[in-house]
Amino acid sequence: MFPENFLWGGAVAANQCEGAFLEDGKGLSIQDVLPAGAMGDRTDRPTDDNLKLVGIDFYHRYKEDIRLFAEMGFKVFRTSIAWSRIFPRGDEEQPNESGLRFYDDIFDECRKYGMEPLVTISHYETPLYLAETYNGWTSRDLIGFYEHYARTIFERYGDKVKYWLTFNEINSVLHSPFMSAGINTPMGQLTEQDLFQAAHHELVASALVTKLAHEIMPDAKIGCMILSMPTYPLTPSPDDVIAVMETEHKNYFFADIHVRGIYPGYMKRYFKERNIQIQFAEGDVDILKNTVDFVSFSYYMSSCASAGKVHQKGSGNLLEGIPNPLLPTSEWGWQIDPKGLRYTLNMFYDRYQKPLFIVENGLGAIDRPATDGNGGMRIEDDYRIDYLREHLLQVGEAIEDGVEVMGYTTWGCIDLVSASTAQMSKRYGFIYVDRNDDGTGTLERYKKKSFYWYKDVISTNGESLIGAI
Ligand code: BG6
Numbered sequence: 001m002f003p004e005n006f007l008w009g010g011a012v013a014a015n016q017c018e019g020a021f022l023e024d025g026k027g028l029s030i031q032d033v034l035p036a037g038a039m040g041d042r043t044d045r046p047t048d049d050n051l052k053l054v055g056i057d058f059y060h061r062y063k064e065d066i067r068l069f070a071e072m073g074f075k076v077f078r079t080s081i082a083w084s085r086i087f088p089r090g091d092e093e094q095p096n097e098s099g100l101r102f103y104d105d106i107f108d109e110c111r112k113y114g115m116e117p118l119v120t121i122s123h124y125e126t127p128l129y130l131a132e133t134y135n136g137w138t139s140r141d142l143i144g145f146y147e148h149y150a151r152t153i154f155e156r157y158g159d160k161v162k163y164w165l166t167f168n169e170i171n172s173v174l175h176s177p178f179m180s181a182g183i184n185t186p187m188g189q190l191t192e193q194d195l196f197q198a199a200h201h202e203l204v205a206s207a208l209v210t211k212l213a214h215e216i217m218p219d220a221k222i223g224c225m226i227l228s229m230p231t232y233p234l235t236p237s238p239d240d241v242i243a244v245m246e247t248e249h250k251n252y253f254f255a256d257i258h259v260r261g262i263y264p265g266y267m268k269r270y271f272k273e274r275n276i277q278i279q280f281a282e283g284d285v286d287i288l289k290n291t292v293d294f295v296s297f298s299y300y301m302s303s304c305a306s307a308g309k310v311h312q313k314g315s316g317n318l319l320e321g322i323p324n325p326l327l328p329t330s331e332w333g334w335q336i337d338p339k340g341l342r343y344t345l346n347m348f349y350d351r352y353q354k355p356l357f358i359v360e361n362g363l364g365a366i367d368r369p370a371t372d373g374n375g376g377m378r379i380e381d382d383y384r385i386d387y388l389r390e391h392l393l394q395v396g397e398a399i400e401d402g403v404e405v406m407g408y409t410t411w412g413c414i415d416l417v418s419a420s421t422a423q424m425s426k427r428y429g430f431i432y433v434d435r436n437d438d439g440t441g442t443l444e445r446y447k448k449k450s451f452y453w454y455k456d457v458i459s460t461n462g463e464s465l466i467g468a469i
Pocket of ligand 1: 013016124168169227298318360364411417419420421
């Protein structure tokens with residue numbers, strides 16, 4: 001079912017696991033002032049209640065963690081580079097050598113085990129200085145700073161990293177502008193004009209560094225990363241189907257530009273009807289023609305859309321939709337829909353015929369560890385195994401449908417701090433980290449039941465999934 005060279009692995013982001021928020025010359029990032037996550041308000045300066053300042057201390061424990069990933073048989077490990085470790089303010093000429101050395105060590109450690117690093121250049125961690133001084137991606141200046149940062153890391157790591165992603169969940173700029181794009185102006189005061197102009201800057205930057213990556217690292221593969229949440233019509237009414245189409249256009253828009261290199265007609269209409277005028281600088285049209293090698297996406301849930309008045313809104317990560325009355329939900333209200341993953345893979349592939357990479361999928365759940373009698377902890381996370389198995393079976397179905405899938409990295413392969421709520425108790429990992437929402441805990445690591453399950457899945461290249469049904 002799964003191809004021979006399928007890239008099995010797991011994913012994290014620097015800001016959710018590294019901690020060491022001021023160590024070795026790192027500057028502040030927007031995450032250091034978001035103690036309550038994407039859903040909460042920002043603070044002026046870092047506060048002790050912000051769990052990300054310590055994270056899971058990956059900065060000091062990465063060797064142990066990467067060894068555990070290797071033990072599971074990971075072929076790929078997705079992480080991000082914290083921009084503010086390399087350029088503490090974001091607009092400097094000279095990079096911070098200690099920051100660069102840290103990622104040398106991470107990638108060397110991965111390579112030691114034959115694991116490909118998959119690197120997100122910007123994962124919700126814009127340097128705070130760029131947010132406060134330039135208002136993040138509303139400013140065109142960010143394109144130059146990002147390009148300089150990308151060039152620096154491409155030149156440094158070009159022989160260690162083959163797979164790159166430009167912006168994590170780039171479409172989230174429309175929904176969570178501070179976290180996604182370092183836009184300091186509160187959401188309520190931003191117009192659609194502001195948001196789409198910021199999106200344009202990111203899209204141009206993404207295309208620019210795609211070009212750069214191809215020039216500096218001819219063997220590298222560079223992809224876009226989309227927050228995918230397939231939308232179903234709430235009823236069979238044609239109006240609901242049109243509502244679905246319009247909802248999906250706002251997400252496809254980002255992938256369409258990355259793959260096709262031009263603004264789609266449906267967006268031109270949307271802009272015209274709302275009097276939105278995107279400022280293109282000279283050369284932007286040509287820059288956008290530098291298209292990606294593959295399309296990657298996160299997938300957690302689906303939702304519904306309706307043309308009529310609906311009062312109930314579901315809770316999503318950063319997107320919100322109407323809950324599907326036929327689907328169960330996680331403890332955080334995210335709807336569980338494994339078949340939506342097969343559907344998403346088919347939709348992307350039908351549209352683009354580009355290789356696809358599922359770079360996030362998983363279940364945020366409360367684990368209840370029991371002592372194992374030897375001073376350790378035992379975590380029987382059958383719910384997580386069920387979730388992942390059901391989703392992977394649907395990936396297998398999509399592969400049977402003819403979809404080209406490069407790989408699959410589960411989100412939060414080791415427990416880490418949640419992006420939307422900044423909780424530690426919303427756990428995704430195969431590896432339990434002893435750290436609690438109140439900041440207590442030893443930070444020790446323990447293998448969960450799912451650790452052994454995933455190891456089996458990888459070693460049988462997915463065959464064990466079928467045996468289990
Ligand atoms: C994705 C983000 O949206 O969802 C991750 O790329 C995030 O950074 C993940 O952690 C899961 O969301 P949450 O809010 O449960 O951490």
